Structure formats: C-alpha cells, structure tokens
Amino acid sequence: MLYRRRELDLPHGELQTPVLFPVRNIGKRSSDNTPSYVTTIPDFSAAMINARSIRNRKPMWNRLMNGVSLREELDVPENTIVFADSGGFDFVSEELDTTPADTLETQHQLKADIYGTVDIPITRENRTTVNQRRINQNIQFALEASDHHDCDAHLLASVHGYDPETIRNNIRYLEKHGTFDGYALGSLVPIRTDYKKVTKLVIAARQATDKHLHVYGLGGLVYQPLLLYLGVDSFDSSAFIRSAGNRNYLIPGFGGEELQNIEDMDMLPCPCPVCGQRKLDDIREDRNALTQHNLWALATELRRFRYIVESGRDVEHYLDLRFQGNEVTQRAYKIAKQQVRGLA
C-alpha cells in the first residue's frame, strides 16, 4: 500500500493530507451556489476554485479587487485552504487566453494557498501529435510558472500523459529544471472508466516523486479509496454537485443510487446530519440537502479508510470487501493491487 499522511504548511494554515478539495462553482455562475460545508463538515476545510472563471467574471472580479476577499465571496472562514487551478479544463473546448505569469498573478490576487500551473488537457480523441504538443506545452508553462513564482503558496506543476513513461519523464524533467512543491496529474477524467490505465499513471507519478501528488477531477466515491491506496495526497471532485443535479444519492461503501429507484422508504440509509433527521421525500425535493449529503458520503468514505489504517487493520482486506459489490470496481481494485505489489 502506498497510502501516506502528510501535513502541508500553507499561507492560510496547516492542511492534513490526504484530503479532498470539493470543487466550488464560483465564477462559473454569477455567484457561488455550492451549499455550505466548510463549517459543518470538519473534514473539508478546503476548496478548489477555477482562477480563470473568476478572473473572467468581471463584476465578481471587480468586487474582489475592491476589497472583498475570495473567502468572503465564498462565504467561508478566512482560514479555509484554497487550491486555485488554472481553469485548464476549459481549454478542451476554448482557446487558451492566459499565460503562466498572468495565471500566477490571478492566483496570487485571489490569495490561494495552492496554485496549479496552466495546462491544456489531452484527450484520446486527439491525434497523438496534438497530445504530444500539448504535453510539451504544459511542461513549458509549468517551467515558466516556476520562474515567476516567488511567494509562500505551494506551486503544483500540472502534468499530463496517457502512458507511464511520459508521466515519469515529465515529473523528473520538471524536478530537474524547475522548483515545485508538488505535481498535479490531469486529463484523467476523459479516461476515468479505464481503471487500469488510470492506476498505472497514478503509480508512475507516485514513483517519480515523493512530493505532494494531486489528481485532478477524480475524487468521487469509487476513486477516492483507490487514490488513497495508491498514495495520492489530494484530489478534487465536483461529483457531489453533479450527482445531486442528477438526483443521485451517494452511499458510502456502495456508490451512487438514483433517488427515483428508492420509493418505499421513509428514511434514507445514511445517518449523516443531513439525512439522519429528515425524511426521504424531504431530501428528494431539496437539492442543496442532497449535495450536502453527498459531501458527507465522501467524508465518510475518507474517514473509514483512515480508520482502517490507524486501527492497524488490513487495508487490502477492507478494500476487497469495499469493492466486492461491483464487478467493474472490483476489477479496478485488483489491478491497482497487482500494480502496487509490482505484479502487473
């Protein structure tokens, strides 16, 4: 098992890892409509934001430049840890409209604690030459950011690639040519159903560096225990919001269940502060409640894993049980286990 615990010393406080950064949709809409969680779920005193979206939403940006802090805009305490990525995911469909220096400046103005370098994702639909060009471009962006970075916030180089050699090669190249506090693995969302590939890439990254390793976009209920097992230090996810939008109820230890499939129950199976006292029909009609519950489900998954480790129990046995209910995830975990043990 590659699981590990660390403590990051960041401008707005210390952060225990491994940790999930819930993705906030601030900047994507006129205001952030992510339900409150920072003060109610103790595990999540952190947030992932899209620096580009905020920068491009003029009224909000003007407010932020005129004295309103980002954390006030988010309605979270000042000691909330913020990870600002470059908004690279938008560049799948939109033209690149920033530079490493500009993005760094935006992240700095937002007083983020962790900066992700500018990146242009790759996809399997692209021609190889296009992906290779983007991979190369991302490395150059990261090195440029490294040259400009001069504050206490942590700088994570965004790394992309669909084979272990490229991931290892990129990280080690960046390690030699730049100064980074860690690395963030991107472009995994488009291939998330290819568990074998994803686990190989994550392991390649983990083996290439002992520094902080973040995985963009894969912090959902299924991936979370896998990533913890593979030694990932942090991950982000918007699954809790998207699932709620689809009326999908996340159940720790199982997965997602559409609420329309649950009819003959008064109370839902989760005793979290959201579901514990409220009836099924009540939650069915309250999307915010469903979103908050989904976050509790992610927190529970994280806590369980930590408990298994801290109590000295056999993590692999726990994961055998955790994934036995679903053939796909069971196979994914088996692949991860073989790879961790060096058998595949």
Next chain:
Amino acid sequence: MSDGFTITDEQRDYSQYNLEANPFPYSPVPAENPEIFCGQQHVTTSISSTVSSVLSTGKSKHLVITGKYGNGKSHTLKYTRSLLRDREDVVVGYVAQPGEGFLDIYHEFVYDIGFNRLQNVAYEYLASITREVTDVNPTGPEAMRSLIDEGDVLLSEIVPEAIRQLSNITKFADFARAIIHMVYEDTNLYAWQWLTAEGIRYEQRKEMEIHSALDDDTMGVRAFTALKNTLLALGYTGVFVFVDEFESIARLSPKNEQGTLNSIRHLMDQNSSGLCMLFGCAPEVWQDVMSEYHAFSERIGREVALRPLTSEHLYELVNEYLDRERTGNTSDDTVQPFTEGSLDHILQRSQGNIRQVLSICSRILDSAVDEKQSHITADFTRELLIL
C-alpha cells in the same frame, strides 16, 4: 511380464578415452550457435566473399547454398550467423523455413532479431534525434533509456520529431510509429505484435495511431524495407537474412510459390544496398527455381554446393568434436579412441553425410564404453553397424 528395461541416470565413464563426455550429439541437429565448422573450403570462401562484399561496399549481395539433407546447410547458415552476430554494425536474422509466403519470412526474421534488439533500435533512434535536437549526447540505447527515465530529456520534445523523421526515412508512417511505441511499456507489446506481423486488434492499433494492418506479403516487403532503412540510417552496414529449408517453397501451390518468389524479388529490387540474403536449399528444388523463375534466380547471383565429407574432412571433424571433451593431453591430430580403419568404415557407411557421421560416432562411442573396448576398431565398427 518383461523386466528387460534398465533405465538409469548413471552416466557412462569415458575417462579411459581421456574424455569428459560423449562429444557427439545423439540427435544431430544444428546447434543454435555452432562452434565447429570443418572443411568445405569452397563454401567458406563463397560465403566470406558474399558477406565481406556487403560489409565493405554496402551493396546488396545474395547467395544460395545447396546441399543434400544432412550435408550441413543449416549448420553453415547458423555458423555464419554466429560469426556475424558479434559485429555491432549488422543485424542478422535466421529464418528456419519460408512458411507460406514472404510475410512468414518477415515474421520469422523479426522474431529472430527479438523484442529486446528491436526495442534497442527504437532507443537508438531516439538517441540520434536527441543528439540532433538537444544538447545531450546519448551514445547508445542504454544511455537513452536512462535519460528518459531520469528526466534529462523530454519525451514529448523528441518523440514527435523522431516519428516525423523516421516516417521520411521509411516512407511508412505506421512503421515509424510502431518502432517508437516500442519504448512505451503500455504499448510495446502491441507494437511488437504489429511489427512481427502477428496482427493486433483495431483498438490496439488505434491507441498507437497505426492505420494499416501488416497482413500480406506486400506489406511485409514494405515493413522489411522500412526496418532495413531505419538500420542504415542509424549507421548499420547491413541486414543479413538467412533463409533455411528454402526447398519447402516447392510444397506451395504454383500461385503461392510464384507470389513468394516475386515478393523476395521485390525486396531485392527495393534494397540495392545493405541487404544480404543467404538461402539454404535442396539442389533439386533450386534447379527447378532456376529453370522456372529466372527473374528471381538471376538476382541471387551465386550458388555454392555443400559436398559430402572427404576422408580428410571426416578426420578433422571427429578430431574437433573429441577435442571439446578431452581431459588430458593427447598427441596432435589424434582421433583416439577411433582408429583410422573405423573412420574409413564410418565414411563409407555414411557416404560422407555429416549428420550420419555424427550420429554413428555418437552411437559407437557409447557402445565402446559399454563393451569396455580400448580402441574403436574397424571390426568393432563394422559389427556394430551390421546390427
């Protein structure tokens, strides 16, 4: 019930003949890396001349070695291969038999080169590109592998350029991509399968952005030429292809036989430099090829025939085999425990066929030990061979 079997793992004691073991093979098939080659001066001269011409001038040259079954065609080809394999500037592959067509020859050739060698070719090519586009100077495949692993060079910087240049050299972009994919652990087995013409699924090809299937003789010729041109671009002097049991093309239907010979002819035509093909073929089939397929046979240039062993060659051969297991000093040129009379009888019995000579020698030596003979005489040999 019979108790006539006596099965034991007890080894015979050959020490009375100053031998560690029986040096002759029980089943006389050519060794993978033969160490002994006797006689046949005219053959060694012809092969040396052909191979040396390619090495010294870079021009392509080909040769057919004919000989009856058991006269040493395979042994000669494998012996020549073992001599060439030590050179770093050539690639040599042995094809045991031509199979059903040129694609099988290509497949066997690449298999004989092996996965590791082909992967090293990919690393060598990346090294050449690295030297060109960066300040780093990798000198070989291992150095290149290390530079990639350690992050001293950026894969995404050199791979697109490597594919571009290799596509230009080979005029075969799919081949270029397959070679470069040999360095990626996720795809190198697919790349290997494609390069060996084993066939891979469409999805596997798609992952490497390879559009064509390598599944017929024409593609085989194209891939072979691409491989040879890649090697020449890397500074290799030549590619040596040894095709054994060429007589088996006579088993093919006339259409397939002609197709195979045409493909080899096209290969020769497309590779006027850096290619050397040696064929081992039964004389009667080669006669047919010469009379019926002029266009092919005229491109071969030369034929050399392996002859039955003479008395002197037999003496030399037995002596060399015995020397491999000698424990003590014996006088020079001795073939003891064999006597000259016994060797004359063996020559007569085998009609100079090497395979039969080795088989008989092996059998007689064991019998001599079992019957505690101090020497292997002509009479002992005669009696044993009558049985």
